[in-house]
Amino acid sequence: MMTEQEALFDYCLRIGDSSLIIGHRLSEWCGHGPILEEDIAIINVSLDLVGQARSVLDYAGKVEGKGRSEDDLAYLRDVTFYRNHLLCEQPNGDYGKTIVRQFLFDSFHYFFLNELVNSKDQFFSGYAEKSLKEVTYHMQHSTKWMLRMGDGTEESHGRVQEPLNDLWRFTGEFFAVNEVDEILTSKGIAVDLNKIKPKWEQYVRSIVQEATLILPTNNWEQLGGKEGRHTEHLGFILAEMQFLPRAYPDATW
Amino acid sequence: MTNGNWPLWEVFIRSRQGLNHKHVGSLRASDEEMAIENARDVYTRRSEGISIWVVLSSNVHASNPTEKGPMFDPAEDKVYRHPTFYDIPDEIGHM
Numbered sequence: 001m002m003t004e005q006e007a008l009f010d011y012c013l014r015i016g017d018s019s020l021i022i023g024h025r026l027s028e029w030c031g032h033g034p035i036l037e038e039d040i041a042i043i044n045v046s047l048d049l050v051g052q053a054r055s056v057l058d059y060a061g062k063v064e065g066k067g068r069s070e071d072d073l074a075y076l077r078d079v080t081f082y083r084n085h086l087l088c089e090q091p092n093g094d095y096g097k098t099i100v101r102q103f104l105f106d107s108f109h110y111f112f113l114n115e116l117v118n119s120k121d122q123f124f125s126g127y128a129e130k131s132l133k134e135v136t137y138h139m140q141h142s143t144k145w146m147l148r149m150g151d152g153t154e155e156s157h158g159r160v161q162e163p164l165n166d167l168w169r170f171t172g173e174f175f176a177v178n179e180v181d182e183i184l185t186s187k188g189i190a191v192d193l194n195k196i197k198p199k200w201e202q203y204v205r206s207i208v209q210e211a212t213l214i215l216p217t218n219n220w221e222q223l224g225g226k227e228g229r230h231t232e233h234l235g236f237i238l239a240e241m242q243f244l245p246r247a248y249p250d251a252t253w
Numbered sequence: 254m255t256n257g258n259w260p261l262w263e264v265f266i267r268s269r270q271g272l273n274h275k276h277v278g279s280l281r282a283s284d285e286e287m288a289i290e291n292a293r294d295v296y297t298r299r300s301e302g303i304s305i306w307v308v309l310s311s312n313v314h315a316s317n318p319t320e321k322g323p324m325f326d327p328a329e330d331k332v333y334r335h336p337t338f339y340d341i342p343d344e345i346g347h348m
Contacts, residue, residue, distance in 0.1 A: 035259075037280050037291035044294050141290065148283075 007183040009064045011190055014226055016056035017084035022105055023049030024241055034095050048134040059123050075245040079234050086225040087170035089234045096149055096159030101167055103142040107203050108174045110139045111196040120188040143207055150211025165216045172221025261310040262288040266302035274306050
């Protein structure tokens with residue numbers, strides 16, 4: 001049985017790692033965006049998410065109480081110690097796929113933070129309130145692109161329908177509950193995931209419909225990220241992200 | 254959209270202290286909504302503004318550079334059009 005402190009640490013990692021990993025994925029678009037304006041827009045989102053990750057990982061280090069900093073946690077943990085949602089580590093693909101991944105994550109993130117605002121943990125409530133302003137814009141941005149591409153040309157429609165079919169299996173994990181949730185939800189610290197699931201589903205369904213897309217009927221759920229069982233992609237992300245501080249441990253920037 | 258590019262928009266931003274919207278640059282977007290969002294992302298990343306206007310560049314009509322002489326030179330020797338040309342009587346005090 002986990003202690004409350006261990007659960008809280010794990011919960012911080014789940015939130016921080018998800019923002020860090022999807023933020024890092026988006027940063028791969030830097031200089032490669034489809035147009036200059038969208039390149040800057042998606043990098044703004046990336047920077048928001050990495051910034052959010054920094055503050056949660058900093059808090060995680062304090063909760064753990066072993067003197068680990070946000071940098072130690074980001075750069076010196078291996079795959080099995082990461083707690084991000086599997087969706088966040090999926091490759092960018094083309095811009096259509098990136099937008100679908102972002103839309104699914106942003107909408108979950110939005111409803112999640114909307115509840116986290118009420119957390120009895122003061123750090124989380126403050127963090128949620130501050131992040132919500134950024135995430136509201138992220139959701140607006142990815143939603144509009146879903147609508148433009150889904151309800152665009154035959155070509156653009158296919159470019160979002162296909163990744164929607166492919167990535168849908170990772171969305172079940174948003175609402176999968178484990179021991180961490182059981183310990184922290186009863187204390188009013190963690191978000192009750194069952195409560196936000198219908199809100200998220202309703203939103204996603206309405207946008208998917210408006211975008212003339214079709215939700216996959218296959219409800220297989222790919223789980224594991226919250227317990228450190230990741231897809232093959234995370235190791236490659238970490239190899240790139242962690243190279244510099246591992247090769248030059250005293251480097252400062 | 255005939256050349257495959259989105260239309261060009263001129264962006265005007267009002268800064269926190271500023272009274273007027275000032276021209277800051279241009280960008281491409283498929284419609285006015287996207288133009289405002291792109292302007293937010295491209296031109297207000299460092300808290301430059303609190304209000305954005307976008308105008309289709311094709312709707313901006315400009316003076317002709319080759320007519321610069323007749324357009325602007327005549328104003329140059331009309332110093333009396335500047336308030337500083339006039340002496341203020343002492344009894345008026347500070348203005």
